[in-house]
Amino acid sequence: MAFRLERIVLRQIRMPLVHFFETSFSRTYERAIVLVEVISEGLSGWGEVTAGEHPFYNEEWTASIWPLLRDYVAPRILHHDFDGAGDVYGRTAHIRGHFMARGGLEAAVWDLESRRAGVPLARHIGGGARAQVPCGVSIGIQDSAAQLIEKIQTELHAGYQRIKIKIKPGWDIDIVRQVRHKFPNILLMADANSAYTLADAAHLKQLDEFNLMMIEQPLAHDDILDHAILQAKIETPICLDECIRTPHHAEQAIALHACRILNIKLGRLGGFHAAKRVHDFAQAHGIPVWCGGMLESGIGRAHNIALSTLPGFTLPGDVSASKRYWKRDIIAPGVEVSPQGVIDVPTAPGFGYELDLDYLKSITEREDVLP
Ligand code: OSB
Ligand code: MG
Numbered sequence: 001m002a003f004r005l006e007r008i009v010l011r012q013i014r015m016p017l018v019h020f021f022e023t024s025f026s027r028t029y030e031r032a033i034v035l036v037e038v039i040s041e042g043l044s045g046w047g048e049v050t051a052g053e054h055p056f057y058n059e060e061w062t063a064s065i066w067p068l069l070r071d072y073v074a075p076r077i078l079h080h081d082f083d084g085a086g087d088v089y090g091r092t093a094h095i096r097g098h099f100m101a102r103g104g105l106e107a108a109v110w111d112l113e114s115r116r117a118g119v120p121l122a123r124h125i126g127g128g129a130r131a132q133v134p135c136g137v138s139i140g141i142q143d144s145a146a147q148l149i150e151k152i153q154t155e156l157h158a159g160y161q162r163i164k165i166k167i168k169p170g171w172d173i174d175i176v177r178q179v180r181h182k183f184p185n186i187l188l189m190a191d192a193n194s195a196y197t198l199a200d201a202a203h204l205k206q207l208d209e210f211n212l213m214m215i216e217q218p219l220a221h222d223d224i225l226d227h228a229i230l231q232a233k234i235e236t237p238i239c240l241d242e243c244i245r246t247p248h249h250a251e252q253a254i255a256l257h258a259c260r261i262l263n264i265k266l267g268r269l270g271g272f273h274a275a276k277r278v279h280d281f282a283q284a285h286g287i288p289v290w291c292g293g294m295l296e297s298g299i300g301r302a303h304n305i306a307l308s309t310l311p312g313f314t315l316p317g318d319v320s321a322s323k324r325y326w327k328r329d330i331i332a333p334g335v336e337v338s339p340q341g342v343i344d345v346p347t348a349p350g351f352g353y354e355l356d357l358d359y360l361k362s363i364t365e366r367e368d369v370l371p
Contacts, residue, residue: 001116003040003081003112004080005078005080008036009367011360012032013360013365016029017295021140025194026052032053034066036048038105043116044115046355047303048104048107048296049100051065058242059097068098068102069101085272088105088273092270097245099268102271103271114350120347121303124306125307129310131345134317135337136316137160137324138164139163139165140166145174159338160337162188162213164190169196176212180210191241197219198219198226201230201233205233208234214260216239217241224249227258237259240261244263245270250281261287261289262287264279264313289313290308290314290317291308292318297331298334298353302353305351305352309345321343322336331356335353
């Protein structure tokens, strides 16, 4: 659907997390999130940039987003005629990296386009294969094993279908052993966020006895080859996250047998266009995928739900209820998860949830109207 953007509004919001979230690379208490609103012919589309507060997950962080979008992306996008949202990715492909900044804007354009067409975003991106998406949770590193076990219990009671725990050296084999002992039959997996090297292969092989669904990104954030070497040595399936930044990376990883599962994140891949290509390629090669999360506010969460309706998303993702993260979300009502551990895919046009604009305004710390 042809369109031309008249305005882009950037906003930075600050939201405290209900509970800190710790990975192998840092502990987060509060999110600082950049939101992108794109405007054309009186309609708005919304996107969320999924970068963290520090350049630790990848090279992007909250403060890098603003100049990138304002000085490099907006001038190439504003007042330019597009045939459709699918063309936005290519229009900023001359920028090296910075997929999250570019992806936040790209997703906003898909949202705008679906509102113009009067269809749910899930349909508009070619999804809608399912009316409900299965949900898992990602549980960060805690202060004690007892605390972790208590949190897992809470999430299982809430209905979540799969538990992911974070691991790092010193919080790994023994923790997984205790969790598995307590919960012998749950769908369980571990995410290392690049905390290990190939020298740890024998150490990681100890995880094979715990029947994990997968181990996510054990090795370097930019490695594929070592993961292939590790996968040949361990039985636990490897799932890649950080190192899959382009569709070609997914091709390389699958060709080298570096993984048996892929985590697809909208931001990490630069938006729906590339995320769909990774999905299609994985599906053609029999590689299951699931939707990863980045502690998103309601907007990013809603986009993840739409993405998760593509047919290859056969495993429960890290898409969970707003209330696990926020006392009050910027969408009202927030994302809710049923006692069966599923989210009903919204049917309204666009991403399908109501923005709480008063609350959004009250937590906005910075705003720029481009140009
Ligand atoms: O690796 O999946 C990850 C959060 C921040 C950075 C990286 C990751 C995560 C999560 C949280 O695991 C997923 C969620 O949003 O619930
Ligand atoms: Mg991960």
